[in-house]
Structures are given as structure tokens and as C-alpha cells.
Amino acid sequence: MAKINPFKAVRPTRDKVSLVASRSYQSYTQDELEARLDYNPFSFLHIINPGYKYHQDITGKERYTLVKNRYLEFKEDGIFVQDEKPAYYIYKIVNREGFAFSGIVAAASAEDYRNDIIKKHEDTIEFRERIFKDYLKTVGFNAEPVLLTYPDNHVIGLIIEQIQSERAEFEFTTTYRDTHYLWKLEDPKLVKSIKDEFEKMDTLYIADGHHRSASSCLLADDLKSENKNHTGKEPYNFFMSYLIPESHLKIYEFNRLVKDLNGLSKEAFLIKLDAVFRIENRGSELYKPTNKHHFSMYLDGDFYSLYLRKSNYSFNTALDALDTQILYKTVLEPILGISDLRNDTRIEYSFGRNDLVNIKDKVDEGFFKVGFGLVPITIEEMKAIADEGLTMPPKSTFIEPKLRSGVTIYEF
Known part of the structure; x- marks a missing residue:
């Protein structure tokens, strides 16, 4: 029984989202990274590369603290705003070949990962798990969802189609010529329907993000041990995921x-x-x-x-x-x-x-x-x-x- 919850996302404003959104930090060449940091003050890269402001490389806990500071500055400046109500976020990507991926950004359960309801197919490296866990614990947020996949589901598919018939909250095209769309789903009946369908599923599979999943589980264990009033419902018991049906997954060699x-x-x-x-x-x-x-x-x-x-x-x-x-x-x-x-x-x-x-x-x-x-x-x-x-x-x-x-x- 998979627990997949709505959550209150922190998101860029509509006019800034195309400027904020970035690829994974490791995917940029040094020249690409410097160009984006030089000419785009709204890029999320400024948050995860805070030493650029001081023209030096900063590592370890000092970097983690500066990442948190840059993130709070983006919130203070109104670039990021948190939604008032928990929601599922319907996310669609159409790549330059015309292939469309549609899924749901939601909060998946660390307990489900621990109990093998969320299953992995890759080994993780312990020191990398702990480094990223320490990073998450300091910064207090996660900005890159784990990719999970589930068996194609008729009910969830119909709800996604229904929501996508409306105007998207976000729509932007990247320099890779991929177009991204995001819709917010808050309707209580539809939220319950999606949650109920996931609860009927015995197993979800990690497609991408094994270290992020493992680190989130370690974080949940840490914060649970430090919280005398732990209930199991705290946000640290979950991690952000992008759940897509198996038919939408594209695997290359x-x-x-x-x-x-x-x-x-x-x-x-x-x-x-x-x-x-x-x-x-x-x-x-x-x-x-x-x-x-x-x-x-x-x-x-x-x-x-x-x-x-x-x-x-x-x-x-x-x-x-x-x-x-x-x-x-x-x-x-x-x-x-x-x-x-x-x-x-x-x-x-x-x-x-x-x-x-x-x-x-x-x-x-x-x-x-x-x-x-x-x-x-x-x-x-x-x-x-x-x-x-x-x-x-x-x-x-x-x-x-x-x-x-x-x-x-x-x-x-």
C-alpha cells in the first residue's frame, strides 16, 4: 500500500519559472555554468552554487549553510512563493522528438522505501548517501524529485487528462527545445481519488534517484530520533517524487x-x-x-x-x-x-x-x-x-x- 501525499510546494512565480529552472548541476560544462551565473540572476544555479557570489569554491557544511541562505533570499525577494494548500502537481514534458511524459509531483513515503514498497534496482554508495543527507538536513528543502514509476492506471490517467485540458500554471520551453507544463491539483475529491489509487498499489519502482531516496530515508531516521513528539506525519517522513506510468518511461542504453x-x-x-x-x-x-x-x-x-x-x-x-x-x-x-x-x-x-x-x-x-x-x-x-x-x-x-x-x- 503506497502512501503518496499532496504537499505545499514552494514554486517560482509564473513570470520567473523559465529563468529559475535549471538542469542538474553536474550536467553543465564550466563555461555553460559561468554563462548562466553571469547573465541570469534568477537561475536556481545561484542557490546551489553560492560560492560564485564570492568568486571562490566553498565546500562542506559552509557551502550547505550558504545554499540555505541563498534559498531564503529567493523567498524573501518573492521569486519563490509557497502554496497555501497541499496539492498534487501534474507535470508534463514534451521533448523535441514529440514524446510526451505526464505524471504527478507528490510526496512519497520514506517508510515505504524502507519497507521495500518502493523498490530499487541500483546499488547506492554509503558515503554519498550520508553526504546528501547532511546537505538536506542543513538546507531544509529538496528541489529535484526522485523519478518513480507505477503500472498504468486508468483512474489516474483520466484525472491527469482532465486537469491537462485546463490552462497550465507554468508553460516554458528550454534551450534543449523541451516544453514543460505544470498544473496544480487541489480539488479534494480528485486528490482523494489519486491517493486511493496509489494505496491500492503494492509496489512502486525507482527509475532514477536512488541516492536521493536513500538519503531521504536516512534524514527521516535522523529527524525522528531528534523529535520527542514524532508522529510519522511530519514532512521529513516523505520525499518529493515525480511519479509517471510505466508506459511513459523512456529507457536508453x-x-x-x-x-x-x-x-x-x-x-x-x-x-x-x-x-x-x-x-x-x-x-x-x-x-x-x-x-x-x-x-x-x-x-x-x-x-x-x-x-x-x-x-x-x-x-x-x-x-x-x-x-x-x-x-x-x-x-x-x-x-x-x-x-x-x-x-x-x-x-x-x-x-x-x-x-x-x-x-x-x-x-x-x-x-x-x-x-x-x-x-x-x-x-x-x-x-x-x-x-x-x-x-x-x-x-x-x-x-x-x-x-x-x-x-x-x-x-x-
Whole structure:
């Protein structure tokens, strides 16, 4: 029984939202970041990069305190205003390809995460969880929702359609040519209908935001221990999420680039691959795999198709059948000597609609020796791994939609 609650969001005013909204901080190059900070005084980047005001890098607790100060200044200046009533926020993104994502920004339960009602499919790193928990505890707000997905639901879908027939509170287009829309849903009957439908669901799945979820759970534990009058209803018991139906989730593959062949010659490497794959040289053809357990490889100016020899590989769990795991267990670890996928500097990851061209260019330029292309993982595979309590190798999925920070803010 999933607890998904409305909340009183802090939001930019309608005239400022397009200026406030920002991508994830890590996605900007240094030049992009400086340009936005120089020429847009309303960008949310000023809040999360408070040292820019003093022309220096500030880290740790000092930075957290300054983030809180910048945030309070935005509220004092009327750039941010908190809604008076709890609401669900219907959020729609139409990307430049015309694909539409529609969902609900709401407060999800930390207890549900702890009790595995909200399930994960990726491992988290403990020190990163604790760093972000300390950050949240100091600043007192969260501006980037966790992406959760749920089975397509007819009742919720009809309510979303009904609300979207009205004029949106926010409508803005980014320089990426994605158009964002937001509607506020306060009607008590519709709020109850949505809440009741989520309560009927046994499981929700994290699509993106595993560290944010884990950190929010740690924060809830911390603040609960410090509050003698804890009731379980306090805002810190929940974390902001964007919930979208499974049919709206878009999953892209993460491809792999490796810097060397682990001391092997090209010929010796291909002979070792032949033990587990049927190999065909495709020459200069940009070969992109279309079936599970098929891979593309670019090596020494040629593309190859690799088809798994299933007679030599065992499928015992949902993880065993995952292509990123297959590549790891058959090639990256035993042949190329890469056991630590998170920290080994010999491997890098890339994604994109034209990523095979990117792989070819990087190998041709000598930055990498070999590249591998994969088929995107499906929502069914992601759920099966979460249901079995397993976790995917790092960089198994690149998932859309990606929301902008600062459009809705959750205070606790």
C-alpha cells in the first residue's frame, strides 16, 4: 500500500519559472555554468552554487549553510512563493522528438522505501548517501524529485487528462527545445481519488534517484530520533517524487568504451571472444544491435556483431539475463580484467541517439581501443531485478524524463 501525499510546494512565480529552472548541476560544462551565473540572476544555479557570489569554491557544511541562505533570499525577494494548500502537481514534458511524459509531483513515503514498497534496482554508495543527507538536513528543502514509476492506471490517467485540458500554471520551453507544463491539483475529491489509487498499489519502482531516496530515508531516521513528539506525519517522513506510468518511461542504453585490450593482441582478443560469442565482421557498417544478447563492437576500424552463445552461459536469475551483466561476466571481467565497474579508469560509459558514431570517433582518435554497443534495458527487466532484490551493474540505464530543478520545491 503506497502512501503518496499532496504537499505545499514552494514554486517560482509564473513570470520567473523559465529563468529559475535549471538542469542538474553536474550536467553543465564550466563555461555553460559561468554563462548562466553571469547573465541570469534568477537561475536556481545561484542557490546551489553560492560560492560564485564570492568568486571562490566553498565546500562542506559552509557551502550547505550558504545554499540555505541563498534559498531564503529567493523567498524573501518573492521569486519563490509557497502554496497555501497541499496539492498534487501534474507535470508534463514534451521533448523535441514529440514524446510526451505526464505524471504527478507528490510526496512519497520514506517508510515505504524502507519497507521495500518502493523498490530499487541500483546499488547506492554509503558515503554519498550520508553526504546528501547532511546537505538536506542543513538546507531544509529538496528541489529535484526522485523519478518513480507505477503500472498504468486508468483512474489516474483520466484525472491527469482532465486537469491537462485546463490552462497550465507554468508553460516554458528550454534551450534543449523541451516544453514543460505544470498544473496544480487541489480539488479534494480528485486528490482523494489519486491517493486511493496509489494505496491500492503494492509496489512502486525507482527509475532514477536512488541516492536521493536513500538519503531521504536516512534524514527521516535522523529527524525522528531528534523529535520527542514524532508522529510519522511530519514532512521529513516523505520525499518529493515525480511519479509517471510505466508506459511513459523512456529507457536508453549506456554503451561501454575500454582503453586497452588488457595486454592482448587484436587476434588473441577475438579468439577469446569466439568462445562465448558468434562473431561477424561488419566492416565500416554502423552496426546497432536490435535483439537481446546481441552486441555491437568497434575495434581497429571495423564494426562487429557479437551474438551470445547461450549454450555456454547460464541464466539463473533476472540479473544473469541482463545484457550489461552478460557483457561484464563474459568480456569486461574475464578477458579485459575490469572487475570494479565504478572505479576502474580504463572503462567509460556513453549514451545517445547517435552514440555509435561517438564510439567510432573516440576509438579512431586513439582515446579508446574498443567500444561496445548494447540494446536498451526494458522496464520489465528493471522490475524483475528489483523484485528479486538484485542490483544492476552501474550505468545500465539512462532514463527519461529528466526534470528541471527549482520548479517545485519540497520543504521539511
